[in-house]
Amino acid sequence: MNSLFIHRYLQAACRSVLARDLRWSGLQVSPASRPLQIAAIVLVTLLPLRAAELPDLFAERVRSCVTVEFLVESELDRQPVSVPGVCIDAGGTIILPSSAIGSRVSARQLKDFKIYRPNSATACRAEYLGQDVLTGWHFVRAEEKLRPELVPLTAWVRAGTPEPRLADEVWGIGLRGKEEDFRPYFLMSRVGLIQPMPQMTAIAAAELGGPCLPVFNRDGALVGLTLNSFGQNFLMFSRRERGVPVVLVNVEESSVFLFANEVLPYLGRIPRNVSGRPLPWLGVFGLEPVDPEVARFLQLENQSALVVSEVLEGSPAETAGLKGRDIVVALDGRPLPRLKPDQVVATFVEREVDRRRPGDELRLTVLRDNQRLELKVTLGDEPKVIREAERRYFERLGLTVREFLFGDGVARHVKLAQQAGVIVDFVKPNSPAAMGGLEFDDWIREIDGKEIKTYAEAIAALAAIEADKDRPEFVLLTSRGSETAVRRVKLK
Amino acid sequence: MSGDFNRLLEAVVRIDVREVTFAEGARRFVAGVGSGVILSNDGLVLTNAHVASPHAVEISITLPSLERVGAKLVGWDHWTDLALIRLDLDEVKHRRLAFQHAAFGDSDALYAGETVYAVGTPYGLTRTVTRGIISNNRRYFEDPGGVRGYETGAFNTWLQTDAAINPGNSGGPLVTEDGRVVGINSRAYVGADNLGFAIPSNIARRVVDGLVAHGSITRSYIGLVPGTLQDLEHFFALALNTGMLINSVDAGSPAARASLHGGDILLAINGQKVDGRFPEQLPPIQNMIASLPVGSTVRLSLKRGGQAMEIPVVTEKLESRVGEEWAFEKWGVSVRKVSRAFARENQLDDSTGVIVLGVQAGFPAAVAGLAAGDIITKVNHESLTELGTLQRIYQQFEAKPDSLLLEARRDRRVSLYVLKP
Numbered sequence: 046m047n048s049l050f051i052h053r054y055l056q057a058a059c060r061s062v063l064a065r066d067l068r069w070s071g072l073q074v075s076p077a078s079r080p081l082q083i084a085a086i087v088l089v090t091l092l093p094l095r096a097a098e099l100p101d102l103f104a105e106r107v108r109s110c111v112t113v114e115f116l117v118e119s120e121l122d123r124q125p126v127s128v129p130g131v132c133i134d135a136g137g138t139i140i141l142p143s144s145a146i147g148s149r150v151s152a153r154q155l156k157d158f159k160i161y162r163p164n165s166a167t168a169c170r171a172e173y174l175g176q177d178v179l180t181g182w183h184f185v186r187a188e189e190k191l192r193p194e195l196v197p198l199t200a201w202v203r204a205g206t207p208e209p210r211l212a213d214e215v216w217g218i219g220l221r222g223k224e225e226d227f228r229p230y231f232l233m234s235r236v237g238l239i240q241p242m243p244q245m246t247a248i249a250a251a252e253l254g255g256p257c258l259p260v261f262n263r264d265g266a267l268v269g270l271t272l273n274s275f276g277q278n279f280l281m282f283s284r285r286e287r288g289v290p291v292v293l294v295n296v297e298e299s300s301v302f303l304f305a306n307e308v309l310p311y312l313g314r315i316p317r318n319v320s321g322r323p324l325p326w327l328g329v330f331g332l333e334p335v336d337p338e339v340a341r342f343l344q345l346e347n348q349s350a351l352v353v354s355e356v357l358e359g360s361p362a363e364t365a366g367l368k369g370r371d372i373v374v375a376l377d378g379r380p381l382p383r384l385k386p387d388q389v390v391a392t393f394v395e396r397e398v399d400r401r402r403p404g405d406e407l408r409l410t411v412l413r414d415n416q417r418l419e420l421k422v423t424l425g426d427e428p429k430v431i432r433e434a435e436r437r438y439f440e441r442l443g444l445t446v447r448e449f450l451f452g453d454g455v456a457r458h459v460k461l462a463q464q465a466g467v468i469v470d471f472v473k474p475n476s477p478a479a480m481g482g483l484e485f486d487d488w489i490r491e492i493d494g495k496e497i498k499t500y501a502e503a504i505a506a507l508a509a510i511e512a513d514k515d516r517p518e519f520v521l522l523t524s525r526g527s528e529t530a531v532r533r534v535k536l537k
Numbered sequence: 538m539s540g541d542f543n544r545l546l547e548a549v550v551r552i553d554v555r556e557v558t559f560a561e562g563a564r565r566f567v568a569g570v571g572s573g574v575i576l577s578n579d580g581l582v583l584t585n586a587h588v589a590s591p592h593a594v595e596i597s598i599t600l601p602s603l604e605r606v607g608a609k610l611v612g613w614d615h616w617t618d619l620a621l622i623r624l625d626l627d628e629v630k631h632r633r634l635a636f637q638h639a640a641f642g643d644s645d646a647l648y649a650g651e652t653v654y655a656v657g658t659p660y661g662l663t664r665t666v667t668r669g670i671i672s673n674n675r676r677y678f679e680d681p682g683g684v685r686g687y688e689t690g691a692f693n694t695w696l697q698t699d700a701a702i703n704p705g706n707s708g709g710p711l712v713t714e715d716g717r718v719v720g721i722n723s724r725a726y727v728g729a730d731n732l733g734f735a736i737p738s739n740i741a742r743r744v745v746d747g748l749v750a751h752g753s754i755t756r757s758y759i760g761l762v763p764g765t766l767q768d769l770e771h772f773f774a775l776a777l778n779t780g781m782l783i784n785s786v787d788a789g790s791p792a793a794r795a796s797l798h799g800g801d802i803l804l805a806i807n808g809q810k811v812d813g814r815f816p817e818q819l820p821p822i823q824n825m826i827a828s829l830p831v832g833s834t835v836r837l838s839l840k841r842g843g844q845a846m847e848i849p850v851v852t853e854k855l856e857s858r859v860g861e862e863w864a865f866e867k868w869g870v871s872v873r874k875v876s877r878a879f880a881r882e883n884q885l886d887d888s889t890g891v892i893v894l895g896v897q898a899g900f901p902a903a904v905a906g907l908a909a910g911d912i913i914t915k916v917n918h919e920s921l922t923e924l925g926t927l928q929r930i931y932q933q934f935e936a937k938p939d940s941l942l943l944e945a946r947r948d949r950r951v952s953l954y955v956l957k958p
Contacts, residue, residue, distance in 0.1 A: 338955040531782055
């Protein structure tokens, strides 16, 4: 089936090369161009040969691609994950798409990383290095013995390769599942749309490969790296329902790719630790783009702007004097670009923060009460994020608690001075905690009538309860939304 | 049946109501049917708050004599789901219409198993009588949005009956064999077999008096959310049948300002001991607080951990979370004022703004990007502390249409919108 598949694509490839050469010769107007015409004829006669190269190019480039398997361990189960990845250097470093690991998952929950080469059932071990905040990539490193087998993506960089243009032919690599020994297959399409989002992004007419795998031009030069595929609108019909609108996302193959020059400069961003720190921090919540109508109303022509919904307490933005409802119009003196969809402008600013380091400066021009203000923000290091939080599972009680983080205060409108207690991170179904009415994300304020100030206090109290087999019950004061409640957890 | 019962039948009416709604970005009218019972010679009719409300624009009563006569709302009280309307007496006199009126019985004297009858207009079937028993005479049934989005049931318990109660029975009387009104039928579990609920007549009697005198019932609020103490007495080291658990204290409420918090035990209100062990014991305690004069100081006896304390709290007026509603037709948007209760519940800084109830596709508000649930906080840099501010801006817009800059929040995210004529 595979050979048929490729054959069909090769035919398409021949036709397109022919068309390109004809168009090219059609441009010739002066006698001086005769040698070129001859060259064109030679090219045409050589065509079958050139087309035959694609399988060879494919076979070589497949050596950059791998499948990475690992386990995400939670309180009750282990979730196997399998994602494509691409080798980026001679040290066996591999990048995985941002979607490979959920943002709440701590590095301690990630177990048993394995790497499979295409057409191979043999697993090699690998180590998780962390996630890069700017690119979103997760980095893993293959064990030594595998490294010589892998060819880094950079091997396919050809100097002078033009950026993809509309209607250009591009191809990529798909990887089948474990039961088929991760067999690679060929995918080809044409560029249908090019858009800054804010990175230069191309959307092809059809899928080009698994997310985070390389994309090549007809000559085998690297032109990009696939992103997670975008959702597509469909109507779903069934016996009961007529035309229910649904969004489908192809998780195995993607037709969206970043241009190579949006990828290559960032391959060196290998995290120095699994938390990906340092994480640059501005400290605002909800950067909301204005639409072109509002921009015109604010007399901002040919540019965009962002409304700052909230400035977080104690953040670098607050220190710099930024206020909620300020309208950001320029960054480092440059007006915010008009990008589509509007939300991309917020991503643009977030990336400008993320490409910097704590201690770096960022100049913001804001509108406040019809006045333009220049603010200098010295970026900070982001407070602990959820995947870094300390947490502990109490099996007999049936709950996991984690420390109260800066972000929990933001979500709950709690001032820094009033932040205490712990957060329920997991409730085991039908456990004493579940029967007592506890839910995920509840905020525990008191245990047995005693106010809990720190994570350590909570752990000590819950560990003592867990260890005491004679105890019939314990009582918590918890918050959910704007209400508190006293909850009794029966242990007997 | 007794002659008294037959007289009662002559006092039960059908109520047709046409009322305004603001749901879809416009002012729309909907019609509904309910029941009611005539209480007096001067034409007072008692019904449910979810039958006749201030949204009603036209109320029409069908008397047992099959004559129709207009009526006006006297007042309503969604907390007890009761409303009082009055027949158009001029019309009654002019057309020489006659009617009977019913008398209240004592709902406290009811016992489980006692035979009762429900009279009303289920599914428009006028003057339907169904029979059952009192299944429970003290049912706790609080519902934060039970009366068309308004809170109900916090201050009274309900009578539960197995007499068939269906949509349209609402507002009709639940009566004993001697034709005395012991309850006002109000709700039922849809799909369940004969689980109906009625407001006890002893509650209704007080509400009727209040509505006749003031047109509304004023209650006090301090911001306590009660919980049951059932099985927690040991933990709180309490004697049985003592105290009420305070589960939560509304942010910014008088109780919060007096530093009460969840987990405190309320032992007494102005020296009067309370017992909130089971859910059905909570409404009378809530009602004790609600019945205090607004702005008065109430002495709460509390237990916090091992400590006993007396804390004075100044009551304020109880408000619904549902604010005033309006539609701005040329903009294609309907709104509801943010109330203090809504602001507290949703952790807003204050009650500035109006909530978008709906937008009409293709109208300026929808074109600008507004959607249901957005809270409009500012128009042209003017804060919307009152609904009147927006109404004034709308009038100016009607007179001289011009673009407006709106600030609105959606889940805490602040966005700007331009509303173009």
